[in-house]
Amino acid sequence: MSILFADKSWPELKEAIEKNTLIILPVGQTEEHGMHLPVKTDAIIAEEVTKRVAEKIKKEIPVLVMPTIWQGYSMKKVAEWPGTIRLKPETFMEMVFDILSSLIEMGFKKIILISAHGNHTGMLRIVVRKIADEYKIFTALTYPSVMAKEEFAKISKAGPGGSTHGGEYETSLMLYLRPELVNMKKVTSEDKLVYRSQFYPNKVFWSTWGIQKTKTGIYGDPTVATKETGKKIMEAILKNYTEFIKEFYYRGDN
Numbered sequence: 003m004s005i006l007f008a009d010k011s012w013p014e015l016k017e018a019i020e021k022n023t024l025i026i027l028p029v030g031q032t033e034e035h036g037m038h039l040p041v042k043t044d045a046i047i048a049e050e051v052t053k054r055v056a057e058k059i060k061k062e063i064p065v066l067v068m069p070t071i072w073q074g075y076s077m078k079k080v081a082e083w084p085g086t087i088r089l090k091p092e093t094f095m096e097m098v099f100d101i102l103s104s105l106i107e108m109g110f111k112k113i114i115l116i117s118a119h120g121n122h123t124g125m126l127r128i129v130v131r132k133i134a135d136e137y138k139i140f141t142a143l144t145y146p147s148v149m150a151k152e153e154f155a156k157i158s159k160a161g162p163g164g165s166t167h168g169g170e171y172e173t174s175l176m177l178y179l180r181p182e183l184v185n186m187k188k189v190t191s192e193d194k195l196v197y198r199s200q201f202y203p204n205k206v207f208w209s210t211w212g213i214q215k216t217k218t219g220i221y222g223d224p225t226v227a228t229k230e231t232g233k234k235i236m237e238a239i240l241k242n243y244t245e246f247i248k249e250f251y252y253r254g255d256n
C-alpha cells in the first residue's frame with residue numbers, strides 16, 4: 003500500500019484523518035551544489051530520507067508522505083551559478099504555511115517537517131510558530147543533518163569545514179542514495195571552509211558565503227566522500243528519527 007499522500011483518494015484520506023495519521027513533509031530546494039552534484043540534491047535528500055523513515059515506522063504508526071517541496075529560498079550569492087531557483091523568503095514562508103494550514107484544516111494533527119536545506123532554518127521556525135499560534139497544533143521541524151550529526155562527526159574524514167555545502171556529508175549521502183547523479187571526476191577540495199574562529203559556527207550566525215570565497219559553488223571537501231559513509235549516515239538518520247517520531251506521536255500535546 004502506498005505511503006504517498008498524493009496517491010490517495012479523498013475517502014482514503016478521510017480514513018487516514020480518523021486514524022490520526024502522521025504527515026511528513028519533505029522540504030528541499032533546487033540550487034547549485036558544485037560541479038559534481040545535481041541541483042536537486044537537497045530535495046532528493048529530503049525525499050529519500052522521508053520515504054525511508056516512513057517505510058520504517060509505518061507498521062507501528064500510520065503515516066503519509068507529502069509531495070516534496072523542491073523550491074524555496076537561497077541566497078542571491080548562490081545564483082552566481084546556474085541551477086538555483088529563488089523564492090522570496092516571504093513567498094516560501096507563505097507557501098509552507100498554506101500547505102500546513104490546509105492539512106490541519108482537513109483534520110491532520112500530527113505533522114513533521116524534514117528539511118534538508120540550511121537556508122530555510124529560520125524561516126521554517128517562524129512558520130512552525132505561526133501555525134502553533136493560529137491552530138494550537140505543534141508541528142516538529144527536523145533536519146537529517148542534525149539528526150545524524152554526532153554519528154557523522156565520528157566517521158567524517160573531512161573534519162570541520164568539510165561538509166557545509168556540497169561537501170563530504172551531502173556527497174556521501176548522494177553516493178548512497180543516487181550514485182548515478184554524482185560525478186566524482188569533478189570533485190575538488192579547493193573550497194573547503196578553512197576559516198577558523200572561536201565564535202563561528204557555534205556562537206554566532208555568520209553565513210559561509212560571507213566568510214570565505216568559493217570558486218566552484220561549494221563549501222567543503224567532497225573528495226573524501228564515500229558510499230559507505232553515506233550508508234552509515236542514513237542508518238543514524240533512520241535510528242534517530244524512529245526514536246523521535248515515536249516520542250512525537252505518542253507524547254506531544256496534539
Ligand SMILES: [Zn+2]
Pocket residue numbers: 035043044118119167168172
Ligand atoms: Zn545542500
